[in-house]
Every structure is written in structure tokens, then in C-alpha cells.
Amino acid sequence: MSSPADIRRVAVLGATGSIGTSALDVIARHPQRMRATVLAAGGRVDALLQLCVAHRPEHAVIADPALYPRLRDGLREAGLDTRAHAGDEALQALAAGPDCDTVVAAIVGAAGLGSTLAAARAGKRLLLANKESLVLAGELVMAAVREAGAEIVPIDSEHSAVFQCLRSCRDTGVRRIVLTASGGPFRGRSHASLAEVTPAQAVAHPKWSMGPKISVDSATLMNKGLEVIEAHHLFGLPGSRIDVLVHPQSLVHALVEYVDGSTLAQLGLPDMRTALAVGLGWPERIESGVAGLDLLSQGRLEFEAPDMDAFPCLGLARGAMEAGGTAPAVLNAANEEAVSAFLQGRVGFLAIPALVEDALAALPAAPATSLEALLQADADARRVTRQMIEHRSPGGAPATPPQDARHG
Known part of the structure; x- marks a missing residue:
């Protein structure tokens, strides 16, 4: 005892x-x-x-x-x-x-x-x-x-999976990591068909039980973009060595490819308690309450490239990561404001990436020298995005942004 x-x-x-x-x-x-x-x-x-x-x-x-x-x-x-x-x-x-x-x-x-x-x-x-x-x-x-x-x-399932796979050897042998995405509730739909989706449809995730904000992020693929930025910091890899694959079954949570040609994957049922048990018990394995994975009952495992045209948030996140400095803070704050407005019925679904893109354009990346600078970038991005939201129609069609919104 x-x-x-x-x-x-x-x-x-x-x-x-x-x-x-x-x-x-x-x-x-x-x-x-x-x-x-x-x-x-x-x-x-x-x-x-x-x-x-x-x-x-x-x-x-x-x-x-x-x-x-x-x-x-x-x-x-x-x-x-x-x-x-x-x-x-x-x-x-x-x-x-x-x-x-x-x-x-x-x-x-x-x-x-x-x-x-x-x-x-x-x-x-x-x-x-x-x-x-x-x-x-x-x-x-x-x-x-x-x-x-x-x-x-x-304890994100994807980063937990990478964490577990990386423990098989020293980090120097890693060629790339691959995060998987379920594709959310709108996988396979065209960009144009997303104009009329409702908040209720967006939060109805096919695999995971999550809060409304993260569910919308999953539907736009912004969640995966944020995870790419996270992985860059957690595992010290450049964006060019972090890939994303859509995997609708949500059983393979991430893969790590090594320089010798080996690829390790972590699999499990889509239940957050597995990753939490890893975090609470590591380096030991402890009971999580999650059943083992019966691959025979699951059928086939599918993988596909993300549709960057229908879901531009993933590309916006990569661009912010590459710009560095305050750009990721602007991306995150603008997205939070845009998602909140969508959940309130004030803008349409397609307004989310448009608002984020406009905020990034209005507030070019500056050096992130301190927490104060990052919090100021966060505040500026929220102000700009709120101004832009006020000048959009409920359906998400953009109106001309106010002058101070375009130029910060």
C-alpha cells in the first residue's frame, strides 16, 4: 500500500x-x-x-x-x-x-x-x-x-501518441511525425456546401465527445492546425517534419517515422481516459477504464489527405507557425472570437477562416519578446476580429472591414 x-x-x-x-x-x-x-x-x-x-x-x-x-x-x-x-x-x-x-x-x-x-x-x-x-x-x-x-x-490523444512512440529510441532518429484527424462532421464536403451549416451540426463530432469550441475547431480543422503548432514546440521539430492525415476511424492517433524506415503508430479507442492514464501513471501503465482495441470488429482503417480548399484553417495555422512571433497568438485569438460568434449565430461557418485570415493580414507578425507582448497581440486580434464580425452579414458574407480593423 x-x-x-x-x-x-x-x-x-x-x-x-x-x-x-x-x-x-x-x-x-x-x-x-x-x-x-x-x-x-x-x-x-x-x-x-x-x-x-x-x-x-x-x-x-x-x-x-x-x-x-x-x-x-x-x-x-x-x-x-x-x-x-x-x-x-x-x-x-x-x-x-x-x-x-x-x-x-x-x-x-x-x-x-x-x-x-x-x-x-x-x-x-x-x-x-x-x-x-x-x-x-x-x-x-x-x-x-x-x-x-x-x-x-x-494529453491530447495525438500528442500523447507521439509521446509514447518517441520513447522507443532517442529523438535524433526521428524523420517526421504524423498527426491524424478524424475529418470532423463535414469530411468530404465541398467548400461551397459548408456555407449553411449550423452550430448544432458543427458540434456533432462523429467520434469524440468534446466541448462546443473544440468541436467547432475540429469541424474547421483549426484544431489540427493548433496541434501542429503544439507539436512543433513539444517535440522540437520544424513544420516541414510534421504532417497531417485524415483518418475517419480515429483509432490511429499518431505515427512516428524513423530514419531507418520504421514507422510506429499508437492505436486505441477514441477515449480521453487513455491519454490521461498515460499522463497520470507514466512511466507505468495504469488502468484507465477504456477497453482494449478489437481490430477485427473495427473493419478497415482509412487514410486520406486533408482538403485544404474546404478547410483552410489548417493552412492558416501552418502559415502562422512559419511566421512565428506574435502570429500564432493572433491566429488563436481571432479564431476564438470567430468561433464564439458562429456559436451565437452571428456569423456563418465559412466566416471563421475568413475572419482569421483577415486578422492575420491586419496584424503582421511582430517579435514575441515577452508574455506582455503576446497578451497585447491577443487583445489586438480580439478587437480587430470583433470589429470585423460587426461588419459581416449573419450568413458570413464579408462586408468592407472598418479602416481601423484592416490596419490594427
Whole structure:
């Protein structure tokens, strides 16, 4: 039996989302090995309270300070000793503090950057699901990891797959890595046919159960573009050595090709708990609750090239990665604003890549010398994109952007 000192103490940031609840499912399967000590959520205070009752963490954090009284009183009424906190400053302090040694970074969007950086600078094991941290500030995050001796174990299924395959030899033998994409709900459709798709259709992912924003990113292939940028930082490879294949069965999560001609693939059912179990247990393998893969029952495995005309977001992401500096921050912020507007019914589906492209053109890449410079680029991109959204029709046809939007 493990002693208290041997138990992994885990902070789950984004606890009420799909990744957070999957992480808690894995943690609960190993009470002798790990415990959720910090749970954090954005605004779903009732869902956070339910998780606190189930997992009894030492700390609970709600991002919105206005909800602090409800969290505090709810914990008290439930008879829990869990301490209530609110706001980003408290979240960062807990991510960096002594009450956790492992941080599941699953807060969606740029909002997760501060806590991710705090955990990295504190030398924690970082189970990274927050793409935007590396897209927005990859150089800063990876520098913090190196300086503090932190450890990143990616828990996106694709990056987890690469992580696992790379452990077969030294990194110097890698020729390229290949990330797979399901193709989303609109695989095979033409660009023109996507003009009238609805938010409900876009979030209906054929293989994965995810939140609305990441589901739309999967439908546009922006998710895969962000993952290419992530892989560039995580594994230290140039974009020319990171490829993407559409694989609709979502059973092969990534492949690594070596200089000797060998290609290793990681396969598994499309369930986030596998990658989370890798991150929580590594270098050991632990039970995740996911069944093994029966290839006979799955039938054939198919692969095809992504359609860059129908789904231009993948190309936009590659271009931002190559431009470097603040370009990935602009890409990410513009995409977040565009997806939010689409989900609200304010713009059409095809407006998403158009708005991102316009924002990148309006805000050319500048050196990313500091976190402040990146956050300013993020803010500028949001302002520009919001202005452009106001000048588009609901169907997504562009109107003439305002002068200040075109030139930042």
C-alpha cells in the first residue's frame, strides 16, 4: 500500500469539462496512488460543488469572483472541509503551490495560459490539454519547463501518441511525425456546401465527445492546425517534419517515422481516459477504464489527405507557425472570437477562416519578446476580429472591414 508521501496529488483545472471529468474518473480508479487535491472551474459552480462532494479536494476554485459566495456556502452546506477560492490569481497560486505535484491543464482557451505557466515555473508534472498555452506562448512555456525542470506529458490523444512512440529510441532518429484527424462532421464536403451549416451540426463530432469550441475547431480543422503548432514546440521539430492525415476511424492517433524506415503508430479507442492514464501513471501503465482495441470488429482503417480548399484553417495555422512571433497568438485569438460568434449565430461557418485570415493580414507578425507582448497581440486580434464580425452579414458574407480593423 502507498504511503501518503507516495500518493500523486493532482490539480484538475477545467474540472467540469469533458477532459476534467475524464481525468477525475481515472483518478478515482486509483485511490491508493493518486488524489484530486485541487478542482477548478470557470463559471459552473453547481457542477463544481457536485465534483467536490464526490472527490473531496482540499481546494476548489471558481474563475468568476462573483460566484465565490455560492461556492463557499455550497461547500459549507455540504459539510466539506474544502477551501473555496476565486479568480485567476488564486488559481495560479494553487497550481504553483505545495498542495499538488501534478496539474491537469484543461482550461479552454487563452484563459488557461497563466495557470499553465505557473505550474511550469514551479516544476510540476504538467498534463497539458490546453492547446492555447503552447500556441500563444510556446517558446515561453517550454523555456519555463526547461528552467524549472518541469515535465510535460501531453494529453491530447495525438500528442500523447507521439509521446509514447518517441520513447522507443532517442529523438535524433526521428524523420517526421504524423498527426491524424478524424475529418470532423463535414469530411468530404465541398467548400461551397459548408456555407449553411449550423452550430448544432458543427458540434456533432462523429467520434469524440468534446466541448462546443473544440468541436467547432475540429469541424474547421483549426484544431489540427493548433496541434501542429503544439507539436512543433513539444517535440522540437520544424513544420516541414510534421504532417497531417485524415483518418475517419480515429483509432490511429499518431505515427512516428524513423530514419531507418520504421514507422510506429499508437492505436486505441477514441477515449480521453487513455491519454490521461498515460499522463497520470507514466512511466507505468495504469488502468484507465477504456477497453482494449478489437481490430477485427473495427473493419478497415482509412487514410486520406486533408482538403485544404474546404478547410483552410489548417493552412492558416501552418502559415502562422512559419511566421512565428506574435502570429500564432493572433491566429488563436481571432479564431476564438470567430468561433464564439458562429456559436451565437452571428456569423456563418465559412466566416471563421475568413475572419482569421483577415486578422492575420491586419496584424503582421511582430517579435514575441515577452508574455506582455503576446497578451497585447491577443487583445489586438480580439478587437480587430470583433470589429470585423460587426461588419459581416449573419450568413458570413464579408462586408468592407472598418479602416481601423484592416490596419490594427
